[in-house]
Amino acid sequence: MGRIVGWSIGLLLLIILPPLVLKLGQPFYLDLVRRIMILAIAAISLNLILGYGGLVSFGHAAYLGIGAYTVGIMGFYGITSGWLQWPVAIGASALVALAIGAVSIRTSGIYFIMITLAFTQMLYYLGISLEEYGGDDGMRLKAKSQFSGLIDLADPVAFYYLALALMLVSVFLVYRIVNSRFGMALRAAKSNDARTRAIGFSPYPYRLAAFVIAGAMCGLAGALYANHTNYITPGLMSWQQSGDIMFMVILGGMASTAGPVLGAFALLLLEDLLSGWTQHWQVILGPLLILSVIFFRRGLSGILYKPDA
């Protein structure tokens, strides 16, 4: 299947979904797909550093949490303007990514995985300890982000299309980045570190910049997610959540443009399907995922497309 055909079909399906499910009286699916698209943004951002940068960050949920808590906490103090909330959410995520990245990117391999995990666990426990913002129980979002009446997030269809648009923008952004000079330097450093140094690149600043971009993009996903659930819990920063995002990327196909989107849809639809069928759905999902990693080493996108050069 050609790339353009694949994208066109997928996009068309996503565009006609809202009128279709409303007509069928199944608005639940609107909610589900919106959630998938928001988490796909997180997966797209992780793919930039994991797939193209080779940075196995096992703490990417941190930025989902920071983005969500930024919206929640600003709302708590009566600042409900999305024009303010969302840029602050993105900026705060970028700053935290800069701090975490500055330390962790100096390490590699298992140490990098552990350090990113440790930082995110710290944030997770910070979230639990913030009694004022609900602590362990989490906090309710007082009001959805306001965009001066331009778009009403309380309208499920409008919110759906916003999430779709932002997901597409994220795909396009990452696509441009990884094919730019910056992206080539980043991928080169992943492919062969010694060679990259020998031709004159210091990988560190490129990796750090990619880490910050990915954090910022995931922060946006967090801001969306807060508005989606109306409820923010520390669980959003749990290591299970980080693992979920990572799995979307691996399942969909690392270092491919469509991979994280495919992975997010496959993982979450499967989860939804199986959990509707049996309570012990994880017993089925786990082995399925293991099999898919063994047999489809380039993920779902590897089945659909020839490899990206």
Place this chain on the structure above:
Amino acid sequence: MLEVKGLTKSFGALRACDGIDFEVKEGETHAVIGPNGAGKTTFISQLAGNLRPDAGSVRFAGTDITTLPAPKRARMGLARSFQITSVYPEFSALDNVALAVQARSGHSFRFWRKARGDPALVGPAEQVLEQVGLHHRKSILAANLAHGEQRQLEVAMALATEPRLLLLDEPMAGMGIEESQRMIELLSRLKQAKTIILVEHDMDAVFRLADRISVLVYGRVIATDVPEKIKMNEEVRRAYLGEQV
């Protein structure tokens, strides 16, 4: 161009480099030979900045570079090739060389424009591929190139950084006779225009290419001279050349 004084590097009790003095003049091709375990790769790694010496200094083009990291040295014009082929296997030959061109064209914090379509990168990269005779294979993934072609690509990537000094670590390693001949031809063309340090086991290549030869034995330079004199040198013959000459 390059001046090494008292370079020493130990791994535990092993002195891989033991006070090496070494000098490369502008324009010459200077071969470094020595038996296995003489410390050649350790020496090269310290010149390229992959290893930090325990003692001694390295000066390049008038600057002390002893403590500079590898990427900085590369940007100053000190390019290396690796003994064990080190390319980007999942990128095309052209991409490999274009990356080396990109590395020398200022910073790469450019996030939008496609690098592959950029004539400022592709143009010079194609020229270098032409120069080493790989142009007809430019769109082949580096992983799918023959061993000899990968060795050519190694040299191409070093060349593409527009080096003032080329550090070639056994460019003929693992090559068949025919491939070696082609590499020797390539290097004899390059030596007209470049300053080269050549570490090589292939004596035929060394004596055809080198203007001067330094012989490394047990981490020490036991002789530096023109090829004819090295061939005659008693100490060298005893230590190394033996039957090969």
